[in-house]
Amino acid sequence: MTAGDLVAQALKARTRAYAPYSGYQVGAALLTEDGDVILGCNVENAAYPATICAERVALTAAVAQGKRRFTALAVATRNGGSPCGTCRQVMAELGPAMVVYIADESGAYRTTTVRDLLPDSFDSDNLHP
Numbered sequence: 001m002t003a004g005d006l007v008a009q010a011l012k013a014r015t016r017a018y019a020p021y022s023g024y025q026v027g028a029a030l031l032t033e034d035g036d037v038i039l040g041c042n043v044e045n046a047a048y049p050a051t052i053c054a055e056r057v058a059l060t061a062a063v064a065q066g067k068r069r070f071t072a073l074a075v076a077t078r079n080g081g082s083p084c085g086t087c088r089q090v091m092a093e094l095g096p097a098m099v100v101y102i103a104d105e106s107g108a109y110r111t112t113t114v115r116d117l118l119p120d121s122f123d124s125d126n127l128h129p
């Protein structure tokens with residue numbers, strides 16, 4: 001699975017977004033260590049705070065499917081928007097070593113890492129020093 005393949009999967013997931021309020025569709029494709037790809041899209045709600053971001057849909061669905069080890073995450077939006085702070089925290093919890101591809105709707109992407117997106121994160125070491 002190349003970076004371009006994973007971005008293509010995120011673009012596919014984006015077509016499934018439920019975003020009637022913002023009109024901002026987001027797709028995510030999460031690559032597991034054993035090569036599986038789990039998709040996520042944003043799912044909005046009339047009670048706005050109940051909205052779930054695409055990245056957290058993919059990560060939490062993966063955990064529910066018994067997957068715990070991830071190597072990469074691709075995120076696709078219309079304009080290459082960057083993951084929100086809450087999603088960065090969840091990425092740091094579940095996939096601290098992941099590479100992250102941030103793509104726009106053309107499929108152009110930039111490459112970063114969870115560590116660069118959220119340095120000095122709060123983690124389990126803080127709870128159990």
Ligand code: THU
Pocket residue numbers: 019022024025026041042043044051052053054055082083084087
């Ligand atoms: N959104 C995501 O899915 N991921 C992010 O990292 C940022 C924001 C969604 C939430 C909402 O449905 C829409 O984008 C506008 O904020």
